[in-house]
Amino acid sequence: MVWSRVTASRMVSYKRTMLMCTLGRRYFMTSGVRYGSSLVYSEYGDPEKVVQMTQQELPVVNSKQVLVKMLAATVNPADINTIQGVYAVKPSLPSIPGNEGIGEVLVLGKEAEDYFQPGDRVIPRLNAWGTWRTHAVADFTDLIKIPPDIALATGATIAVNPGTAYRMLKDFVPLKHGDTVIQNGANSAVGQAVIQIAAAWGLKTINVVRDRPSVMNLKQKLLDLGGTVVLTESEIRKSEELKAFPKPSLGLNCVSGKSGTEILRQLAPRGVMVTYGGMSRQPVTVPVGLLIFNDVALKGFWMTRWNKEHYNHPKRQEMLDDLFQLARDDLLQPPEHSLVPFDSYLVALKNAMPKDGMLGKKQILVF
Amino acid sequence: MVWSRVTASRMVSYKRTMLMCTLGRRYFMTSGVRYGSSLVYSEYGDPEKVVQMTQQELPVVNSKQVLVKMLAATVNPADINTIQGVYAVKPSLPSIPGNEGIGEVLVLGKEAEDYFQPGDRVIPRLNAWGTWRTHAVADFTDLIKIPPDIALATGATIAVNPGTAYRMLKDFVPLKHGDTVIQNGANSAVGQAVIQIAAAWGLKTINVVRDRPSVMNLKQKLLDLGGTVVLTESEIRKSEELKAFPKPSLGLNCVSGKSGTEILRQLAPRGVMVTYGGMSRQPVTVPVGLLIFNDVALKGFWMTRWNKEHYNHPKRQEMLDDLFQLARDDLLQPPEHSLVPFDSYLVALKNAMPKDGMLGKKQILVF
Known part of the structure; x- marks a missing residue:
């Protein structure tokens, strides 16, 4: 027994x-x-x-x-x-x-x-x-x-949300210390993990959130987590702060719809936008010129598939070890x-x- | 003097x-x-x-x-x-x-x-x-x-159109003999070059053309050039012929709009759609699920940039030599x-x- x-x-x-x-x-x-x-x-x-x-x-x-x-x-x-x-x-x-x-x-x-x-x-x-x-x-x-x-x-x-953030920051575009990443849905669980992991790795983040009544509190919260800039959807096009940044080569998109298109527009030539959600319930609309002349690329990420494909892969344990260490060092808080x-x-x-x-x-x- | x-x-x-x-x-x-x-x-x-x-x-x-x-x-x-x-x-x-x-x-x-x-x-x-x-x-x-x-x-x-076809077939997805490529705008100058170069390289092509009055003649013309299947936009969703094919891992899109979305839908998981034109004057609409769950990617191609970046690169001469040889062998006709x-x-x-x-x-x- x-x-x-x-x-x-x-x-x-x-x-x-x-x-x-x-x-x-x-x-x-x-x-x-x-x-x-x-x-x-x-x-x-x-x-x-x-x-x-x-x-x-x-x-x-x-x-x-x-x-x-x-x-x-x-x-x-x-x-x-x-x-x-x-x-x-x-x-x-x-x-x-x-x-x-x-x-x-x-x-x-x-x-x-x-x-x-x-x-x-x-x-x-x-x-x-x-x-x-x-x-x-x-x-x-x-x-x-x-x-x-x-x-x-x-x-x-x-496992799911910081894992998603970790892989998207690591697997799509080679980033070096000081580089900038842009993301929408920055207040989502993944978004908050992106801010913290990026900050721990010396990356700057441009964080886009939806317009809402208490946006100042939210902005402060995301800045406190380590975000470099926090902007609402309606601020992003006219932001002087944003113009001062070099264009990001990596964009992370969990909203799709118009918000996803805006992330694409902000990317540097050859930039990659990784889509991992569709909170707006709208497809991503891609202006043809961004693909042809700016050479941006669109990819997707799904933690479930990654886990399945790395069921027992050393990269998985390495990721978890990294994430746990960030948590121990108080650099990664749960949402x-x-x-x-x-x-x-x-x-x-x-x-x-x-x-x-x-x-x-x-x-x-x-x- | x-x-x-x-x-x-x-x-x-x-x-x-x-x-x-x-x-x-x-x-x-x-x-x-x-x-x-x-x-x-x-x-x-x-x-x-x-x-x-x-x-x-x-x-x-x-x-x-x-x-x-x-x-x-x-x-x-x-x-x-x-x-x-x-x-x-x-x-x-x-x-x-x-x-x-x-x-x-x-x-x-x-x-x-x-x-x-x-x-x-x-x-x-x-x-x-x-x-x-x-x-x-x-x-x-x-x-x-x-x-x-x-x-x-x-x-x-x-230089421009067969060059575009050549690079798109060569640079985005590793293709092996017998693999299938799908394209829209198949009657364009690039489209015709794609059909011919693909046929010469042992690749199958699914060719999508817009519905038009004399479509049977056009279909025959593209089949004669070496196309494997030719379908109109309205036929593609219900085509039994298409279902018999393994899903293509490479899609070529010069139309964009709904036609581009349809090419995306036809791709195998991990497939790549390369956009090189927007003849419909519409953006590409990308269902979020195709990015996340099918892991398709969207990229763009522009011959002008490639040439600039390969101004004097041996790959350029190699491409021209290949294309001229195809022309000599009557495998690549001008449009x-x-x-x-x-x-x-x-x-x-x-x-x-x-x-x-x-x-x-x-x-x-x-x-």
Whole structure:
């Protein structure tokens, strides 16, 4: 029986966990059978309506598996869109949502023991792993161990958005110290990570945000994170501050529509705009002259694909190590967030929906 | 005096040339002063109105220069747009139009003698050289010698359009024998060159043309040139023939607008669309999902920039050698064209204007 492998010293915490979870009606064990709770949806639609809490019996951990207790799980826009059925990836239903989160290894299969120990913190190696659940039994190869000194909110939010920022800054245009990057949606989770990673690497950032009532506060917040310039969409064309900068060779676009076109216009000849989102729900309109005469290029980035293609690639561990070190050095903070108890998932789902096209604080489910 | 360097044997042909040109009131020489005729425009506007024929005294050839008698000069859409003032390049006025043409070396400066001989056929190395004139005195470094066995219409039309086709097929996506390329505007001068060069290199082409009354004839013409499939814009989405093909990894776009979007949709994941024109006068609309999830990229190509950047690069001579060899082997024909005497340039200008957005036969001025 797998349970018997658990060391005496860990048993205390397991018992505490079991007690806690049993009280919360989310995890309990009778006669060697374990149960966990998960959010699940069986049809695409409004997340607040189609997502439901369920209890399941957890499978017995086989030799290649581990039992993970989730500690925190992020609610990202891609999760919302996936549940709505409007995302590029349509999981087969019923499905447990959640692409990102941090868990703790409770129980290990024999083969997993060479790689993990009870108490190890882990994040999923693959997208669509389903982090919105109290517990998961998973192949150990589908998990990545992360350092124990990383704060929960950081660990739960580092893989998708800072990963996206890191790769876009690294993989498309060779940048050297002092170079400038322009981005729209600068207040998004990726945008904030871009500002911080760029600042840590000695890159300047021109940050474009949408016009809004309390824009001065937002500007100050992004400047405090390390942004070099923050401009609204309506300021960008007439900005004298911008004219003083050398044209950026890298543009990052998560808004698309007119905002994406404006990023393209700002690029240096041979510049590259990387599109990783379409928050305006509009396509990117590309003036032909920018392609032919300015020689700008448009590319796309999708962290999910990159992770799939670098499933076990050393570059992936190197990226995570870099990001964790930035977090330790206080150079990379998690986005503003609310920690929402798992039972109150409806609050998290409600708060994660864009209001007037704007996203509020990042919602992090805690268990 | 430069004239004295001309060998006795060449004098005969010069005298004949002079006689002919004098009769045509386009080139004459009195007391060592030579005159030539050129088309010139002093304001941007309707080519048929702003372009005028003028006579000038030709400067004396210095040691670095050659006197070239033009033999044939192409009227390309870029020439028309430049005169209209709607092209990316705005020459200072007054300006002699014409980017492409073939000439014959008449007189050489001392330093040029190591590189050219009288009678050599030459094409301009640079854009905006001004080929619409009977004679030109130019730095020898601005000319490229071409083989004597190349037909005039081929020599006059090979640098810009087949050059564009060659580079787009070679420089953006690694293609191997049997791979497929998709293009719109397949009946354009570049499009026809793409079909022929691709066929010579063992590549398949999916060729998209605009719907038009006599489309069956056009289809047959492009199939005869070596096209694999020819479809109209309205056929492309429902074509069963197309579904049988592996998705192309390279798309070539000279139409932009909806047609460009459709080319993007047809690309394989990671495919690249190279835009080299905007005949629809519409921007390219790029669905965000194609960038993020299909990982397609958009790039641009402009022969003028490539030539500038490869002014004296071995790749340029290699390209010309390849193209001339294809022409010799009857694998690359010049586009359908009309040879128009220089004096009748107004006819050429009229015929070079698009009718209902379609271009007619290529107009080649002959001298």
